[in-house]
Amino acid sequence: MTDLDLTILLASIVAGAAPIVLAVLGETISEKGGVINLSLDGSILLSAMVAFAIAYQSESLFLGFAGGGLVGALMAATVGYFSVYVGLSQVAVGFVLTLTARDLAYFLGNPYARLYGPQAGLVPIPWLQDIPVLGPIFFDQSVPAYLSLFLIPVVWWYLYKTPMGLRLRAIGENPEAAYARGTNTRAIQFWYTVAGGLLVGLAGAAFSLCTKTGWGRPQGAEGTGWIALAIVIFGGWHPVKTALGAYLFAFLQIMGIHFQGWWPSVPAQVFQVAPFPLMIFTLILMNLAQKGSARSSSRASPWLRGLMRILSGSAPVGLGRSFRPE
Amino acid sequence: MALFPEYSGPKELALRVLLISGGVFILTSLVLLVAGTPPWPAFYHLFVGALGSWNKLAQVLMVWIPLTLCACGLLYSFRIGLWNIGVEGQVVAGAIACTAVLRFGVESGSPALMLMVAFASGILGGGVWAVLAGLLKTKGGVNEIFGGLGLNFVAQGITLWLIFGPWKRPGVGSMSGTELFQESLWLPTVLSGRLSPVGLVLTVLTLVAAAWVLNRTRLGLSLKGIGSNARAAYLHGLNPNTYFILAMGMAGGCAGLAGAFQVAGVYHRLIPVISSNYGYLALLVVMLANYRVWGSPWIAFFFACLNVGSIQLPIVLKLDSSLSGIIQGALVLTTLLVYGLRK
Numbered sequence: 001m002t003d004l005d006l007t008i009l010l011a012s013i014v015a016g017a018a019p020i021v022l023a024v025l026g027e028t029i030s031e032k033g034g035v036i037n038l039s040l041d042g043s044i045l046l047s048a049m050v051a052f053a054i055a056y057q058s059e060s061l062f063l064g065f066a067g068g069g070l071v072g073a074l075m076a077a078t079v080g081y082f083s084v085y086v087g088l089s090q091v092a093v094g095f096v097l098t099l100t101a102r103d104l105a106y107f108l109g110n111p112y113a114r115l116y117g118p119q120a121g122l123v124p125i126p127w128l129q130d131i132p133v134l135g136p137i138f139f140d141q142s143v144p145a146y147l148s149l150f151l152i153p154v155v156w157w158y159l160y161k162t163p164m165g166l167r168l169r170a171i172g173e174n175p176e177a178a179y180a181r182g183t184n185t186r187a188i189q190f191w192y193t194v195a196g197g198l199l200v201g202l203a204g205a206a207f208s209l210c211t212k213t214g215w216g217r218p219q220g221a222e223g224t225g226w227i228a229l230a231i232v233i234f235g236g237w238h239p240v241k242t243a244l245g246a247y248l249f250a251f252l253q254i255m256g257i258h259f260q261g262w263w264p265s266v267p268a269q270v271f272q273v274a275p276f277p278l279m280i281f282t283l284i285l286m287n288l289a290q291k292g293s294a295r296s297s298s299r300a301s302p303w304l305r306g307l308m309r310i311l312s313g314s315a316p317v318g319l320g321r322s323f324r325p326e
Numbered sequence: 327m328a329l330f331p332e333y334s335g336p337k338e339l340a341l342r343v344l345l346i347s348g349g350v351f352i353l354t355s356l357v358l359l360v361a362g363t364p365p366w367p368a369f370y371h372l373f374v375g376a377l378g379s380w381n382k383l384a385q386v387l388m389v390w391i392p393l394t395l396c397a398c399g400l401l402y403s404f405r406i407g408l409w410n411i412g413v414e415g416q417v418v419a420g421a422i423a424c425t426a427v428l429r430f431g432v433e434s435g436s437p438a439l440m441l442m443v444a445f446a447s448g449i450l451g452g453g454v455w456a457v458l459a460g461l462l463k464t465k466g467g468v469n470e471i472f473g474g475l476g477l478n479f480v481a482q483g484i485t486l487w488l489i490f491g492p493w494k495r496p497g498v499g500s501m502s503g504t505e506l507f508q509e510s511l512w513l514p515t516v517l518s519g520r521l522s523p524v525g526l527v528l529t530v531l532t533l534v535a536a537a538w539v540l541n542r543t544r545l546g547l548s549l550k551g552i553g554s555n556a557r558a559a560y561l562h563g564l565n566p567n568t569y570f571i572l573a574m575g576m577a578g579g580c581a582g583l584a585g586a587f588q589v590a591g592v593y594h595r596l597i598p599v600i601s602s603n604y605g606y607l608a609l610l611v612v613m614l615a616n617y618r619v620w621g622s623p624w625i626a627f628f629f630a631c632l633n634v635g636s637i638q639l640p641i642v643l644k645l646d647s648s649l650s651g652i653i654q655g656a657l658v659l660t661t662l663l664v665y666g667l668r669k
Contacts, residue, residue: 038471078659086666091409091471092613093662099606100655103648108361110646217646223479230472273483280468280476287467 009254010137014145017250019044019206019221021148023228024235024242025155026199030076031237032159033192034172034318037079038094040200041225042101047071047204049109052215056117064118065144065205072201073194075101080193084186087322098225105219112215120144120210144206148243151199155239168192172316175323185323203228230279234286236313252278286313342664349660354653363645371642372649376635384520388592389604389630390623391525392417392584396608397615397622398529398536399452399580404617405540406566406573407553412459412474413581414605415481416452420582422485423451424589425596428507429493437510444511445528445586452582453575455481460574464567470574486598493596503597513591522591532580537619539576549573581605607633610658629654 023040030037037043047068055064078097083090120142128139138149159165171178171185179185204221212220227249235242355365376386396413403410410416427444455477462473493504515522540546548569552559556566588600611629615621629650636650 082662082666086663088662088666093659095409095411096610096613096655096658096662099610100652100659103651103655104357106648107357107646107652110361226475230476233469233472273479276476276479276483280462280466280473283468283472284462284466 007133007136011140012254013247013250014137014149015141016211016254017246018142018145018148019203019211020224020228020231020246020249021152021243022144022199022206023203023225024231024246025148025151025239026072026196026203027228027232028196028235028237028239028242029155029159029168029199030080030193030196031232031319032172032316033168033189034175034316034321034323035080035083035189035193036090036094036320037076037193037196037200038091038229039075039079039097039101039225040094040228041223042098042105043072043075043197043200044204044207044221044225044228045219046075046101046105047201048208048219048221049105049112049204049215051201051205052117052208053109053112055209056112056115059118061118061120061209064209065202068205068208069198069201072204073198076193076197076200077190079197080190083322084189084193090320090322102222106217109215109217114216115214117214118209119213120206142210144202144210147202148206152240152243159239169316172318175318175321179323200225227276227279230283233315234279234282236286237315238313241313338668342668345664346657346660349664350653350656353656353660354649357652358649361645363643368639368643368645368649371639372632372635372653374635375638376631381517381520382634384517386627386630386634387521387526389633390627391522391529391591392587392602392604393608393611393630394529394623394626395532395580395584395587396605397611397626398532398619399456399577399584400608400612401536401540401617401619401622402549402573402580403456403577404612405546405549405553406569407556408460408463408570408573408577409471410456410459410474410574410577411471411606411609412456412477413577413608414601414603415474415478416455416578416581417585417588417601417605418478418481418485419455419578420448420452420585421589421596421600422481422488422585423582424448424586425488425493425504428511428590429504440511441513441590444590445583448586448589449579449582452585453579456574456578456581457571460571464570482598485596485600489596489598501598503593503595506595507590511590512594513587515591522587525587525591528583528587532583533619533623536580540619545572607654610654614658614661 023044027037027040050071051064051068054067055061058064075097079090079094082088082093122140122142123146125139129135131139141149157165159169167178167183168188170181171183171188175185175189203224207221207224208215208219228246231245231249232242235245354369358365358368374382376382396417399416400410400413403413424444424447427447428440459470459473459477462468463470466473489501489504495505513522513524540549548559548564551562552564552566552569560566584604585600588602588604589596593600607629608626611622611625614625632650632653636647639645639647639649
């Protein structure tokens with residue numbers, strides 16, 4: 001480990017975080033409507049496999065991404081149908097699906113393991129890429145990275161600045177009231193879950209076609225779905241904050257590689273689990289931030305107060321509950 | 327928190343079983359056809375691979391033991407309404423604690439005593455890991471699903487660190503695990519090393535204990551009461567948080583026992599994948615058993631058959647062994663759907 005060029009570091013964070021940003025934005029959308037899609041980890045793997053297989057066969061990156069997105073949407077549709085229409089436990093269905101999709105990906109992906117397929121390379125944007133510092137960070141990236149950057153403000157704007165977003169949040173907070181106001185809660189919950197799943201599927205495709213190219217057992221994306229679920233909580237169900245959480249996670253992953261250079265005696269696998277305890281720690285902090293006692297004791301220091309404000313955020317009240325309009 | 331409604335007549339039950347098995351058969355055949363394999367040979371080899379000989383049956387039972395132990399633990403945590411996804415890490419923690427004792431027991435004069443201490447240590451290790459997740463929930467406000475998952479990854483990291491670091495083989499550490507224990511510290515087996523009677527007895531005892539505690543004692547009733555309505559139970563004078571920790575501790579103890587069995591009875595060393603995913607699989611077992619004690623061992627047996635049967639698939643048919651996981655998942659999904667639609 002010699003010196004760390006800040007620009008290169010930031011650019012690799014934006015690139016490495018792209019799939020995670022897509023996944024957390026997707027999950028934020030469905031959880032805002034009150035549906036937890038716990039199948040994230042399996043969805044990402046299965047869509048990564050399908051995207052790679054399609055891209056490999058057709059030699060078309062676009063078809064690969066489309067296939068990956070479709071798989072993610074179908075998985076989410078299953079969760080949505082079982083929970084919203086049949087009224088089963090979202091956690092139970094999501095958990096079974098995540099395990100099954102993982103096995104399905106390994107099983108069907110077997111012939112595609114360790115093959116060299118198409119990759120989404122860097123697409124520098126003319127003029128903009130020449131801006132010092134900002135250019136290499138934001139305008140010399142791959143298409144999935146641009147998509148992730150573009151979607152952060154779009155999702156925020158949609159959820160908080162449009163009537164459709166307001167209606168979705170209303171269902172997530174209080175489905176009974178939304179139903180009483182004449183909203184078709186079931187259809188809306190279902191279709192936003194599917195839309196969220198589409199982004200999760202694109203995240204999977206971004207892994208196998210761009211960030212961790214190729215397919216194998218293990219692919220390398222294992223565990224990301226669980227991390228994404230934790231990041232949504234970490235970000236207090238706010239699209240911009242969850243995206244920042246994804247960047248923080250990507251930063252930790254990259255730093256893990258550097259730490260390994262500093263302490264070669266510690267095996268690489270240990271650094272890979274480092275973000276998980278940190279995630280637990282931030283979840284505890286979030287809980288503290290919502291408690292009155294911690295809030296009053298933090299009043300003394302502006303530093304703590306700021307931290308508390310960033311970490312505060314609450315789940316949609318109706319999250320995880322199946323509402324059956326009768 | 328029953329997943330399925332109560333029993334509803336023999337005709338309805340027969341219809342449901344038919345729908346479920348038909349659904350699983352169709353789904354699995356579809357997957358096999360997509361993979362370009364005719365379904366029949368795959369099903370045949372699954373069956374023969376699991377029950378084709380007494381040796382295979384012994385192998386199935388050796389999978390059944392840890393799977394059922396994990397399921398017993400989950401029965402406690404599900405009864406109080408907790409989603410103990412951390413069961414996987416609790417198996418690992420039990421395995422580490424057991425290995426730690428056996429490593430120091432190399433010079434001991436009494437291997438039997440050493441093994442007993444090692445199993446106790448495994449139970450304790452799994453219990454501590456589960457209580458940690460429980461405390462994260464009650465004291466830290468961290469949902470047990472995320473606390474448990476985080477701890478799973480941490481336990482996995484500790485295992486790898488031990489295998490490549492302090493406990494590495496003489497020379498260089500490798501993914502094949504730590505050095506084998508001397509044979510006197512292996513759990514005694516019959517059928518030339520294929521079946522461990524001690525493991526079977528321990529598992530049956532754990533099952534009976536779970537059935538007794540959950541269905542016959544005041545503790546079991548309290549767990550159920552808090553699981554169905556924590557607020558009402560609190561007003562009734564039960565402190566949910568105390569029982570959360572207690573239920574997690576018992577769940578982790580069972581999972582830790584499974585981990586100790588994996589170390590002392592199956593692998594005779596610590597390996598990176600010591601839990602063999604049995605914790606996650608046990609979650610499916612208990613869900614399919616509708617969170618009941620006496621359904622669990624049979625479903626665990628069926629799942630163990632699938633796991634063992636799929637081991638030879640890569641050699642015989644060039645298929646990935648994850649087919650068993652697909653069948654298990656399809657089974658739970660179809661069951662959920664059939665019961666959800668016909669209630």
